[in-house]
Amino acid sequence: FSYDAQAWFGRDYDRLVIKAEGDLLEGKVPEARTEVLWGHAFAPFWDTQLGLRSDSGGGSERRWLAVGVQGLAPYWFGVDAVAYIGEGGRTALRLGAEYEVLLTQKLILQPRVEFNIYGQPDEAREIGSGLSNGTAALRLRYEINRQLAPYIGVEWKGKYGATADLARTAGERTEESRWVAGVRFWF
Structure with missing residues (x-):
């Protein structure tokens, strides 16, 4: 079983955004990512996002600071780009489009x-x-x-x-x- 969810609460300009993604295998969670972000509209159809990410499941739990953008690019492509900074100088980048x-x-x-x-x-x-x-x-x-x-x-x-x-x-x-x-x- 896998889950991929995104929810937001608030208004058009400022909102709380929750993103969660993970797997459930034989009653255990081998991998999961949860993000709690504050989203702020900076242009029509575009939000900046700032918050925290937590990776759990198999292996050590990791916490990250998340900074990104989410919105609609020209020709209505949905774009999600987030940069992460974690403990011990870890860095990551997640890029998505639909x-x-x-x-x-x-x-x-x-x-x-x-x-x-x-x-x-x-x-x-x-x-x-x-x-x-x-x-x-x-x-x-x-x-x-x-x-x-x-x-x-x-x-x-x-x-x-x-x-x-x-x-x-x-x-x-x-x-x-x-x-x-x-x-x-x-x-």
Whole structure:
């Protein structure tokens, strides 16, 4: 079981943003990321974000200071770019982009990519420096109404560079594909 959630509370200009992502495998959480951010609009469709990130699950727990932007680039590309500074001089960068292709007024195809880059290795969490991992996803959702939209899709995950080397040494796979299904909602 995997989860990927984002929620915000507040108004258009200032809001509390919560992002959470992780996996649940045989009753354990091998990997999870939770972010609590303050978002402030600085231009139409663009927010700056400042807050904290916590990595938990397998290995040592890590805490990070997060600074980033999230918004809609020209031609309606959703962009999420966040830089992290952690304990012991650790640095990281997460870049994500998505796009919505309207097949009909209610049927929407959404390609999405995300990449994680780390400044130095963290062997306790099986992360190498440089481009660490990436995800490419394709989701098809049906909007029953604007507030409720179930979706199905496929997701490809890969580990790269030194992170892939650490995974191979531990006897783990460096690539995986999986089917996804979920519900997108807001109120």
